[in-house]
Amino acid sequence: MAHSAFLRTFGKHWMKPVTLALLLAPFIYLAVLWIIMLNGGSTPMGWDPVKWTHHYLGDTAIRILLATLAVTPVRDITGWAPIALIRRRIGLAAFFYALLHMLAYLGLDRGWSLVKLWEDVVIRTYITLGMIALVLMVPLALTSTNGMIRRLGRKTWDRIHWLIYPLAILAVTHNMLMQKTLWQMQPTVHAAILAVLLGWRLVRWSVGKLKRPAEATA
């Protein structure tokens, strides 16, 4: 069993270990930057590393979330089925970085004070939206095992994981609300990509072609 779990995580398909390495790379990079900084070295984080770290984690989370949403369109357009093998780990990585993003804010910005964090959630709209998005990711992460899919049944599981659409909209809105002006382009680009990914689904759905392959509904 241990052997097969190992294979499921690292082996079987070349894409699995490669994706895992790619998804962990931003975290390793950030960790290296912090080690260099705390030893007095200069880093690309510049003179406001706390803010830099916070934005880096948030941007990474959103981009990986968008990558999760891109898996199905890529599969359906290219017909390359194996890509679905890496969707779960991409989604889990999005949750991982979103959680770190929140923890970095709580620790580095709010001094680990849950009271201050809660005040922010209540008062500041963009934090409210970001926090809801993060909370909505929890059930998705917890049900991302083969066992849970079996236990819940595909239909219930699908219904839970449909939450990725509203939570992605919340996350991108949270991102956009932090812009000082629309000319700080990144959040605008994130929103545009999300619009394309969701728009594609809407078109497929309205054309009535969004049917799952037979083996998945079994």
Next chain:
Amino acid sequence: MELKFRRNTDYQDLSNEITPEKIFIDRRKLMAAGGMLGAGSILGALPACSEPQGAVAVPAGASNHPKDGAKLTAKKTAFAVAEGPTVEEAFTGYCNYYEFGTDKSDPARNAFLMKTSPWQVKVEGETDAPGNYAITDLVDYKNLEERVYRHRCVEAWSMVVPWIGVPLNSVIAKLKPKATAKYVQFETYHNVKEMIGARAPVLKWPYTEGLRMDEAMNDLTLMAVGAYGKALQKQNGAPLRTVIPWKYGFKATKSIVKIKFITAEPKTAWKQANGDEYGFYSNVNPKVDHPRWSQASERVIGGKGGFNERRNTDMFNGYEKQVAAMYAGMDLAKNY
């Protein structure tokens, strides 16, 4: 006369550097006319063309100020901050100067194109002494003071900067504002050729800011020409900028080219861009939050390797004793 590359004649006269298009074309026409005219007559035609309507002669002494980064001598003052100044690299490398880009590292990279000499300031409005002033007419470079102030940005970070300059009230005294002048407005240099960030309408250019007359005359308010013992670097607002230490940083005006005395509260750049978040007063106040973030504490820029700790923000940025009386009876949450 349409000279599209000279749209900034009000501020900085570039005529010495660039041959106006019309002269260039006229010369070619004259040459083509076939040598009927000698070189002398071509040159003779130049002065008429090189002074287009509306152009102002550069005042004498406009080039006599120390160049960016040149050493300045200034007498020390009692204005100090316990922690001492932030490392200079943070001051010159971490800047908000949107005319050079919205990223904090953009100004240090992009500001080199700006010309800071000659430098003149247009003074207008409710004054008995309007006109164009050379920077050396406004600032007495022989009487510079060094003042170490805490600089608090509205984005909840702070630095400690050893500014060099003269009290703004000493400058205003030379400009003879009338009794009707209730506010003073400052305007930043604007030139899209030299300021790459100003090509996008991020804010309403040129950048304008303003102060109530009593705020401008307060002893703390500085007209700065230097920092860290040197003339200001371009990314920090060379050659001339205001420093108002009890207000958020954006209330200062960098690279000032116009001072206007007015009767009513001026429209200011950030207030026009987003009045719900950036008010006219913008006094540092830990109890009045920015709508999107808390102002109760701030990230201290310039720690080891760049690491920034937090400190609690002081009322009026620690200058309550000197400035609180100006706002007696005012609702500071309403007048944010």
